[in-house]
Amino acid sequence: MSMINYASREINCKLVYYGPGLGGKTTNLEHVYKKVAPDTRGKMVSLATETERTLFFDFLPVDLGTIRGFKTRFHLYTVPGQVYYNASRKLILKGVDGVVFVADSQLDRNEANIESMQNLYDNMAEYGYDLTKIPFVVQYNKRDLPNAAPIAELQSQLNPGWPVEEAVRKKVTPDPWHEGEFLIEEVDSMWLERAPYFESVAITGDGVFDTLRALAKTVLKLLS
Amino acid sequence: MSGAATWSLEESDYQRISAHLNDLLKVSNARCALLVDRAGQLLVNVGEQMSFDATAFASLTAADFSANDQLAKMIGEPEFASLLHQGEKESMYLADIARRVILVVLFDERTTVGMVRLRVRQTVRDLVAIFDEMFRREAPGAAPSTERRGLLEGAEDEIDKLFGD
Numbered sequence: 001m002s003m004i005n006y007a008s009r010e011i012n013c014k015l016v017y018y019g020p021g022l023g024g025k026t027t028n029l030e031h032v033y034k035k036v037a038p039d040t041r042g043k044m045v046s047l048a049t050e051t052e053r054t055l056f057f058d059f060l061p062v063d064l065g066t067i068r069g070f071k072t073r074f075h076l077y078t079v080p081g082q083v084y085y086n087a088s089r090k091l092i093l094k095g096v097d098g099v100v101f102v103a104d105s106q107l108d109r110n111e112a113n114i115e116s117m118q119n120l121y122d123n124m125a126e127y128g129y130d131l132t133k134i135p136f137v138v139q140y141n142k143r144d145l146p147n148a149a150p151i152a153e154l155q156s157q158l159n160p161g162w163p164v165e166e167a168v169r170k171k172v173t174p175d176p177w178h179e180g181e182f183l184i185e186e187v188d189s190m191w192l193e194r195a196p197y198f199e200s201v202a203i204t205g206d207g208v209f210d211t212l213r214a215l216a217k218t219v220l221k222l223l224s
Numbered sequence: 225m226s227g228a229a230t231w232s233l234e235e236s237d238y239q240r241i242s243a244h245l246n247d248l249l250k251v252s253n254a255r256c257a258l259l260v261d262r263a264g265q266l267l268v269n270v271g272e273q274m275s276f277d278a279t280a281f282a283s284l285t286a287a288d289f290s291a292n293d294q295l296a297k298m299i300g301e302p303e304f305a306s307l308l309h310q311g312e313k314e315s316m317y318l319a320d321i322a323r324r325v326i327l328v329v330l331f332d333e334r335t336t337v338g339m340v341r342l343r344v345r346q347t348v349r350d351l352v353a354i355f356d357e358m359f360r361r362e363a364p365g366a367a368p369s370t371e372r373r374g375l376l377e378g379a380e381d382e383i384d385k386l387f388g389d
Binding site: 088 | 229230233234235237238261262263264265268277279280283286287291294375377378382383384386387
């Protein structure tokens with residue numbers, strides 16, 4: 001639920017990092033925290049267990065710049081990835097403006113990725129939100145590991161595309177981040193749209209800001 | 225509905241809300257009052273300037289309230305409309321406003337829970353009326369204010385520039 005505060009001259013938006021346990025959601029936020037100038041970020045809050053597993057959420061507010069004299073403040077949240085914590089995970093989605101799904105690229109995490117993606121759709125639907133209609137990007141993390149699945153395989157499992165219904169949107173749309181690929185295209189006489197995707201190694205920071213900037217930009221464009 | 229709706233807090237809303245909160249502080253002798261939306265964003269903060277990070281405080285308040293909402297449902301209550309966290313010296317009282325916003329009042333031994341609870345009741349009624357009006361303004365089909373309509377209109381270039389494209 002983006003909120004335009006005319007009194008403090010801020011545009012506030014909420015972005016949520018979702019995905020299976022140990023996939024790198026918290027690591028994404030930690031990298032953002034380390035890299036942005038201290039005067040453009042607030043305190044990072046982590047509600048975690050003693051073993052540093054996210055219990056409720058991590059929270060980090062960052063300013064990404066000024067538009068029309070208004071500060072763009074993005075509130076970044078992660079959810080607990082473990083299946084066990086679904087009740088608290090769902091709460092964090094309330095009022096969300098954009099979602100990053102952080103997938104674990106390792107072959108043996110395939111099932112956990114699929115289960116978490118399904119859980120995201122279900123939890124969004126419970127709030128009446130449609131994931132195909134809000135800013136949404138997929139991040140394939142841990143690309144540096146030897147057992148990382150090929151991108152094409154991950155895409156077909158986690159981001160196969162959803163049917164485009166409105167006639168006006170049925171036009172070939174290139175993927176600006178991947179040459180020769182498309183976000184909207186006709187496949188077997190059916191128009192399909194996919195979420196933009198990014199490859200990352202969150203622990204070194206590769207791809208972390210590309211993901212965040214793509215999502216933040218889409219959220220702001222929706223307001224314009 | 226496809227996603228969470230956008231809404232705005234205009235300068236005049238801010239003034240009206242702040243006036244009610246300042247009145248509340250005066251009559252209850254509490255230290256400060258904050259308004260936080262259910263998504264965790266801080267809207268208004270009046271009274272003594274606290275030493276903590278208000279943005280982080282707001283996100284935790286929303287999470288606290290949401291978690292308690294679910295606990296209420298589990299025990300068969302539709303909601304907990306208010307919550308009290310009582311410390312040795314500092315305490316906080318939280319109250320729901322129109323299911324969209326949370327009022328947080330921080331107080332110490334200069335007043336009592338009973339006094340805060342009593343005075344908050346009237347403030348909740350006043351704020352519910354204000355927020356009902358604000359959200360009606362944002363409802364689908366309602367004409368956006370001139371101020372808001374103009375804010376990001378045609379700002380695509382500026383957004384591209386901000387992200388270095």
